[in-house]
């Protein structure tokens with residue numbers, strides 16, 4: 001559904017121009033909110049013709065979307081070199097679930113990185129298990145040795161790079177190359193980097209998944225997921241999403257597209273502020289490891305340097321010599337950092353995280369209690385002052 005006549009441009013330009021076809025925008029800048037269930041045909045012949053040309057981008061029925069959703073999907077496709085299309089879902093978890101469902105059958109086995117987002121694990125351990133699919137976990141830093149994990153039953157592998165609590169950067173090209181040789185489909189949760197900092201398909205991934213709730217929307221007011229894939233998987237991904245009735249509201253698509261237009265400047269600021277704060281934390285006596293992919297403490301840092309063109313605003317750090325209570329005292333003392341799930345919005349967040357509770361293939365043995373920070377768009381000096389105040393309450 002991408003307009004192949006469009007020249008390729010810088011990602012910043014692509015984010016601004018993507019999906020804004022004249023037939024969808026008419027005389028205005030943003031494709032308007034088209035609220036519709038029924039799409040009306042001129043006559044019965046047109047109705048029947050609609051069945052023959054039922055591509056996204058043509059009016060058909062509300063569950064297939066309208067120009068508001070098509071435009072956003074097309075913009076996301078254009079931002080991922082090599083992509084054939086993007087499907088939208090009502091949450092990031094729905095995108096992960098539907099993408100896995102599209103490529104797995106009863107009797108299959110799926111491998112998941114041990115650093116996977118916890119709801120991805122729950123989905124695999126409960127829902128996929130009920131479907132007769134076995135889930136097995138692997139060390140996120142396994143690299144090319146993943147080939148030793150493949151059995152005749154292995155049909156898909158889920159990567160998440162970096163892990164969204166512990167930030168191990170995976171050797172995506174090595175894993176994808178081994179998977180390709182073994183005929184295993186690769187799916188990557190690319191929410192942290194987005195296609196802006198890591199064009200997943202270019203690095204060998206088959207199916208790139210983004211929780212658009214985070215950086216695409218960027219304003220903490222919409223839930224959405226997106227799956228972008230190349231030609232080989234596009235029909236499967238699209239059909240499965242449609243069979244499962246996946247649709248996002250035009251209002252949400254409008255807001256997500258609005259977020260997308262400023263992705264470049266937001267990501268750059270998230271990146272600069274997060275790096276400043278991560279370096280400041282590194283020098284604090286209360287802090288052990290700083291798990292930020294752009295810092296050497298982070299497992300997989302060398303891979304990040306090799307493959308990623310930037311870093312976003314989410315990272316973790318370890319508090320030394322304290323316990324769960326003193327970590328809570330530190331977080332509770334923060335004023336600019338809210339306490340809550342999610343990330344990628346304009347507001348900063350702090351979260352206590354305990355990776356040891358989720359691991360099965362590897363043991364989490366890093367010293368200290370982890371705090372995950374979402375660095376928002378407040379001035380980094382104010383955020384640093386807030387964190388300094390938090391440390392005044394740590395172990396007191």
Ligand SMILES: Cc1ncc(COP(=O)(O)O)c(C=O)c1O
Nearest residue numbers: 091092093117164191211213342
């Ligand atoms: C890495 C990662 N993937 C997927 C999701 C799921 O996205 P959503 O909250 O939109 O379901 C999240 C949410 O926090 C996440 O952190």
